[in-house]
Amino acid sequence: xxxxxxxxxxxxxxxxxxxxxxxxxxxxxxxxxxxxxxxxxxxxxxxxxxxxxxxxxxxxxxxxxxxxxxxxxxxxxxxxxxxxxxxxxxxxxxxxxxxxxxxxxxxxxxxxxxxxxxxxxxxxxxxxxxxxxxxxxxxxxxxxxxxxxxxxxxxxxxxxxxxxxxxxxxxxxxxxxxxxxxxxxxxxxxxxxxxxxxxxxxxxxxxxxxxxxxxxxxxxxxxxxxxxxxxxxxxxxxxxxxxxxxxxxxxxxxxxxxxxxxxxxxxxxxxxxxxxxxxxxxxxxxxxxxxxxxxxxxxxxxxxxxxxxxxxxxxxxxxxxxxxxxxxxxxxxxxxxxxxxxxxxxxxxxxxxxxxxxxxxxxxxxxxxxxxxxxxxxxxx
Amino acid sequence: xxxxxxxxxxxxxxxxxxxxxxxxxxxxxxxxxxxxxxxxxxxxxxxxxxxxxxxxxxxxxxxxxxxxxxxxxxxxxxxxxxxxxxxxxxxxxxxxxxxxxxxxxxxxxxxxxxxxxxxxxxxxxxxxxxxxxxxxxxxxxxxxxxxxxxxxxxxxxxxxxxxxxxxxxxxxxxxxxxxxxxxxxxxxxxxxxxxxxxxxxxxxxxxxxxxxxxxxxxxxxxxxxxxxxxxxxxxxxxxxxxxxxxxxxxxxxxxxxxxxxxxxxxxxxxxxxxxxxxxxxxxxxxxxxxxxxxxxxxxxxxxxxxxxxxxxxxxxxxxxxxxxxxxxxxxxxxxxxxxxxxxxxxxxxxxxxxxxxxxxxxxxxxxxxxxxxxxxxxxxx
Numbered sequence: 001x002x003x004x005x006x007x008x009x010x011x012x013x014x015x016x017x018x019x020x021x022x023x024x025x026x027x028x029x030x031x032x033x034x035x036x037x038x039x040x041x042x043x044x045x046x047x048x049x050x051x052x053x054x055x056x057x058x059x060x061x062x063x064x065x066x067x068x069x070x071x072x073x074x075x076x077x078x079x080x081x082x083x084x085x086x087x088x089x090x091x092x093x094x095x096x097x098x099x100x101x102x103x104x105x106x107x108x109x110x111x112x113x114x115x116x117x118x119x120x121x122x123x124x125x126x127x128x129x130x131x132x133x134x135x136x137x138x139x140x141x142x143x144x145x146x147x148x149x150x151x152x153x154x155x156x157x158x159x160x161x162x163x164x165x166x167x168x169x170x171x172x173x174x175x176x177x178x179x180x181x182x183x184x185x186x187x188x189x190x191x192x193x194x195x196x197x198x199x200x201x202x203x204x205x206x207x208x209x210x211x212x213x214x215x216x217x218x219x220x221x222x223x224x225x226x227x228x229x230x231x232x233x234x235x236x237x238x239x240x241x242x243x244x245x246x247x248x249x250x251x252x253x254x255x256x257x258x259x260x261x262x263x264x265x266x267x268x269x270x271x272x273x274x275x276x277x278x279x280x281x282x283x284x285x286x287x288x289x290x291x292x293x294x295x296x297x298x299x300x301x302x303x304x305x306x307x308x309x310x311x312x313x314x315x316x317x318x319x320x321x322x323x324x325x326x327x328x329x330x331x332x333x334x335x336x337x338x339x340x341x342x343x344x345x346x347x348x349x350x351x352x353x354x355x356x357x358x359x360x361x362x363x364x365x366x367x368x369x370x371x372x373x374x375x376x377x378x379x380x381x
Numbered sequence: 382x383x384x385x386x387x388x389x390x391x392x393x394x395x396x397x398x399x400x401x402x403x404x405x406x407x408x409x410x411x412x413x414x415x416x417x418x419x420x421x422x423x424x425x426x427x428x429x430x431x432x433x434x435x436x437x438x439x440x441x442x443x444x445x446x447x448x449x450x451x452x453x454x455x456x457x458x459x460x461x462x463x464x465x466x467x468x469x470x471x472x473x474x475x476x477x478x479x480x481x482x483x484x485x486x487x488x489x490x491x492x493x494x495x496x497x498x499x500x501x502x503x504x505x506x507x508x509x510x511x512x513x514x515x516x517x518x519x520x521x522x523x524x525x526x527x528x529x530x531x532x533x534x535x536x537x538x539x540x541x542x543x544x545x546x547x548x549x550x551x552x553x554x555x556x557x558x559x560x561x562x563x564x565x566x567x568x569x570x571x572x573x574x575x576x577x578x579x580x581x582x583x584x585x586x587x588x589x590x591x592x593x594x595x596x597x598x599x600x601x602x603x604x605x606x607x608x609x610x611x612x613x614x615x616x617x618x619x620x621x622x623x624x625x626x627x628x629x630x631x632x633x634x635x636x637x638x639x640x641x642x643x644x645x646x647x648x649x650x651x652x653x654x655x656x657x658x659x660x661x662x663x664x665x666x667x668x669x670x671x672x673x674x675x676x677x678x679x680x681x682x683x684x685x686x687x688x689x690x691x692x693x694x695x696x697x698x699x700x701x702x703x704x705x706x707x708x709x710x711x712x713x714x715x716x717x718x719x720x721x722x723x724x725x726x727x728x729x730x731x732x733x734x735x736x737x738x739x740x741x742x743x744x745x746x747x748x749x750x751x752x753x754x755x756x757x758x759x760x761x762x
Contacts, residue, residue, distance in 0.1 A: 253400035
């Protein structure tokens, strides 16, 4: 079993952000797995999505249930094999899992950031990640990899640092959010911001947490992560079992209590999330999603935006993902092909919707394994 | 111009509800258009969906902008021609637009119902509508018609009162909600119920309205009413114009303010809705949607459930409706065909999502017109 060891790196110099603001005296939490080879050519950076962290693989000492969020994908003998690669998981700025975020003190004011934490973008995260690699003495990545929002970071790496990436693995991602994606983010944000316990984002000093808003945000999120089919299969119209475990036959006729299993599931997910996720972080991360749009600086032309990329690509999408549909991955693929870039594109026929990128699917795992075996062949042992 | 005249009918006798409860001393608001013929064979009942009322067609005297919600469909010379048919619009029990609802006084307690308003189902509404027809002296409907939740009522009419319906027009509807539909309803309800101004559904006595929750509920609703395509076409990733009307070039980098046009649209719709819609009504109506499931009493077999129907059917669905997709209408069609019922089924290729059932689409309008011309031929002039 891979034992993970969380680390952190302090950065004193100010990092200029896309918004024009800057941030200084910040910390990035990260983990590494495997061994960096002598010429430092076997590093793989893993970028995380909304609700994840630097804890990508393995477990913490004495905590057998603390598996990293991509532990099925990354580890000794796994598709991204830590016996061959030096894998780095990094927690992004603004997160609530270890790196500097809204709940920390702003060194310029001596006060907790709260809602004043600067707006960070995918590009800013990539710049911060590049600084971490500098500090680790890694010039070039064998690969950068991520799913969903993590895939956006991987894609952005190829544009911001084309000379530092050999391969980009972009899973269940998109070249930008469409109007419906932004709409779901906005409803979630409104639920948080209008929760009276949000206090304009300065709830820490009031000793409260806007849990109502966080619950709603998470419930909306879960609906969009799952496919219609998998929801029908898992929950359908099944009624919630009674407290004593007996499945009821008839309706209870209630508007406020749980009646259907799907309601019970969503409430549980919402409750759990509201216990550990930071409300300001939720706003920041969904906004980073909204803002990502490399084509924007090129009159909306993705082909022109992706002309900067130099590396090889593996793009993966999932047939039932309606949040980041295969069509969005195909847009990236087409723009790369227009630029005569080398790429592998796979559309995996999987029932699980957007969540599929985190789940075990034999074809998906085999594909990533095979792709990384290819990369391993290019790297000094 | 058709001038509408709201009417109301008081019902003193108790109506037994599906939940086992009953309601007495209630009022139904309704409107009628056109003239009932001598043998009372030309009546058409229109059933409304979530956010609508008995005001189906025409305008109120001196209020030129007060068009009924299906005024494009119903009126003199329109597809449902009030020169030929006697059309009845009725507001359902539990609504907030005129019929007895949660904001009214319970005659049994002398107190405002609030959250104690009995849970009402599609079947209950149909029973209440049948009583209204009794009072109007109408035994048999030339047609019952509705879209979405209104279509569920039309379908239920054919099962509860098979001898009283000649035609059922079921538009953009479904034989029940799937897990995803219920999930969206549940998130909306949770937003309302957890709003501190909801006060367990007894907010009237506190002089407040749970507007935060209503706004969130409506924003979620609007996302599901529109198709992905129409959202991208109408809003895309366009930024909101500045207050002075100038379209901005760049991002403002804000997590709490409006940045994209789609956000502005959703907030506007949410604000507007929270000004006039009742929170308890929202819970009741979404629950009626959740509960509707005629196959439930027949081991989930829709074919057996629909065996009770005797009338002819027009079923219409819209290609981009992902809330009540064409597949759900096809389920109804197949179950009717299994029972050798006569039906017309049309899948309209329309870009507008679920909203399409309320909008002008030449093929849709022509289809309904032609179907009702057929009905007119069966009816004494």
